[in-house]
Structures are given as C-alpha cells and as structure tokens.
Amino acid sequence: MKYLVIITLSFLLLNCKSDASETVTAQSLIDKAIQVSGGDLMDSTTIHFDFRDKHYMAFRNKGVFHLERQFKALIFEEVDSINEVKDVLNNKGFMRFVDNSPMNVTDTMAAKYAASVNSVHYFSVLPYGLNDAAVNKKRLADMMIKDHEYFTIQVTFNQDGGGEDFEDVFIYWINKASYKVDYLAYSYNESDGLGLRFREVYNERYIKGIRFVDYNNYKPNDASISLIKLPELFNNNQLKLLSKIELEEVTVN
Incomplete structure (x- = not known):
C-alpha cells in the first residue's frame, strides 16, 4: 500500500510538471526574454x-x-x-x-x-521587436546546446508589415536558467538559393539596464540542411565562422 501511494504521488507530480511545461507558450517565453534584456x-x-x-x-x-x-x-x-x-x-x-x-x-x-x-x-x-504585429511565434522542441538546456522559438513574418525580407525564418534559443537569448539562426533568400546563418552570443553587457551582445556569425557547409539542425552542427564544431558582429561605442539615453 505504501508503494502504491508513492507511485500515485509520483504520477501526479509528473502530470503537474507536464501540464506546467505545456502552459509555457512561445509568447510567454519571448515576453520573459524581452523583460530580462531590459525591453521595458x-x-x-x-x-x-x-x-x-x-x-x-x-x-x-x-x-x-x-x-x-x-x-x-x-x-x-x-x-x-x-x-x-x-x-x-x-x-x-x-x-x-x-x-x-x-x-x-x-x-x-x-x-x-x-x-x-x-x-x-x-x-x-534583440529580442526587443519580436512582439511586433507582423511577427508569428511558435514553440518547437527544447534543445541542448553546449550542455545547457534551451527553449526553442521559431519566428516568421506576415507579408503585411513584415518588410522586404518577410520570407526569412528565424529560430531563437532561450536559456532555461536565465531566459536570455544565447543563440539564434535564420534563413534568407539569396540570388542562388537559401542562405543559412547561426549566431552565438558573446560579450554580454548591460548599459543603462539594456542588454547588448556581440555575435560569432557561422554558416554550414551544406546550405540544404534544415535550420533546426544547425545547433547539432555547432555542438560538433561543424560550422564555419564567417565573421564577428560587434557593436562599438554603445551609448543609451
């Protein structure tokens, strides 16, 4: 009887945990990421x-x-x-x-x-701007990147209000511990096909309460690979470093 009670409680706890996980929506995750980055x-x-x-x-x-x-x-x-x-x-x-x-x-x-x-x-x-009216957000499966757990959010854009590059697709990986965007990837149209990029955050600093970061900018050797597969290549050191995206002399008023 004692073991039956333990099993029942464990089952209920797992269900509660599962239900809680399901209520964590793409919108709530983006809201939290914007908040911790000083978006307010x-x-x-x-x-x-x-x-x-x-x-x-x-x-x-x-x-x-x-x-x-x-x-x-x-x-x-x-x-x-x-x-x-x-x-x-x-x-x-x-x-x-x-x-x-x-x-x-x-x-x-x-x-x-x-x-x-x-x-x-x-x-x-970023991630400020991801609550614009033309932005569509979708939560994908959680992922491990460099031994850390991440929420995965896919972002697409409506043609109306989405700008010239409304067909671009972005994926953001939000750290489960800090709720900060540590990695992102995106696909975009090139003259000869689809371009893919993967960015890794570094040099984080807060200026007047707003988070600014720089990026290591990577690309895969195979442009036909799925965007969601880029973290796997990154984990295996199979992405090519193209450039560094660095903001200098940042001031905030």
Missing part, C-alpha cells in the same frame, strides 16, 4: 553605436521610431569628392540625405536601403 526600457530611448564603418542612431518613444545610419561614401563620381550620407527610416518611410540635402532614390533602392538600416537596428536590440 526600450520604449523610450535614444541609442547610438558604431558597426563596422558606419554610425547608427535609434530613437524610440512608444511606437514612434527614428532610425539612422551615417557614413562617408563617393556618391557623385563626376564630383570626385567624399560625401556625408545619412539614411533615415521612421514612421513616415525612408529618406537619404547627402551632405545634409535630401536625395531622390528610386522605390527599389529605397526599399533595399531601408531593409539594410532596419536589419542592423533589429539585431542590435
């Missing part, structure tokens, strides 16, 4: 940083946003002088300024420039 502060900030040879600025205030990218380039070859270029993406759309004067840009190029500006700013504050 993001809705009213001005952030500056340098990435490679360009300077970036982001102003956000409760749905109002103004994203900038500034750099030097030779725009008018016949003049043969270096120009100051500023790309601006905000709630009204995209504009390019050259030497502080607005420049006419074709719709096709404006879309490409806007996507490029948005991409850098998007990655700079």
Whole structure:
C-alpha cells in the first residue's frame, strides 16, 4: 500500500510538471526574454553605436521610431569628392540625405536601403521587436546546446508589415536558467538559393539596464540542411565562422 501511494504521488507530480511545461507558450517565453534584456526600457530611448564603418542612431518613444545610419561614401563620381550620407527610416518611410540635402532614390533602392538600416537596428536590440504585429511565434522542441538546456522559438513574418525580407525564418534559443537569448539562426533568400546563418552570443553587457551582445556569425557547409539542425552542427564544431558582429561605442539615453 505504501508503494502504491508513492507511485500515485509520483504520477501526479509528473502530470503537474507536464501540464506546467505545456502552459509555457512561445509568447510567454519571448515576453520573459524581452523583460530580462531590459525591453521595458526600450520604449523610450535614444541609442547610438558604431558597426563596422558606419554610425547608427535609434530613437524610440512608444511606437514612434527614428532610425539612422551615417557614413562617408563617393556618391557623385563626376564630383570626385567624399560625401556625408545619412539614411533615415521612421514612421513616415525612408529618406537619404547627402551632405545634409535630401536625395531622390528610386522605390527599389529605397526599399533595399531601408531593409539594410532596419536589419542592423533589429539585431542590435534583440529580442526587443519580436512582439511586433507582423511577427508569428511558435514553440518547437527544447534543445541542448553546449550542455545547457534551451527553449526553442521559431519566428516568421506576415507579408503585411513584415518588410522586404518577410520570407526569412528565424529560430531563437532561450536559456532555461536565465531566459536570455544565447543563440539564434535564420534563413534568407539569396540570388542562388537559401542562405543559412547561426549566431552565438558573446560579450554580454548591460548599459543603462539594456542588454547588448556581440555575435560569432557561422554558416554550414551544406546550405540544404534544415535550420533546426544547425545547433547539432555547432555542438560538433561543424560550422564555419564567417565573421564577428560587434557593436562599438554603445551609448543609451
């Protein structure tokens, strides 16, 4: 009888644990990841940083946003002088300024420039932004990466509001102990097929309560492999390191 009671209690406990696990949704996990990364502060900030040879600025205030990218380039070859270029993406759309004067840009190029500006700013504050209206979230099976347990969240985008690259697919791995995003992977369309990337977080730092990270940026040798298989290759040291994604001179106001 004693053993029967123990078995019954164990069964009930396992059921409770299973039920609790099932109630942990993709949405609740993303909410928690945003919270521990300082996302509550993001809705009213001005952030500056340098990435490679360009300077970036982001102003956000409760749905109002103004994203900038500034750099030097030779725009008018016949003049043969270096120009100051500023790309601006905000709630009204995209504009390019050259030497502080607005420049006419074709719709096709404006879309490409806007996507490029948005991409850098998007990655700079992840997982903030994953609750945008165009984002679809789905919880996948938990995984082990480098001996740590992770929740797995797949993110896709609606065409309406999802931007030029709405067909991209992302997967985020959220550490079960810290609720921080430690790894992510994504697929995107290239001219010759599908591109795959896997990113590993390093150099974590909090500035004014907001988490910023850098990434080791990897790719598989076989582009036909499933996106969800990339952690397995990473665990076996079978991914190629392409680059490092490093934010420098980060300031937050």
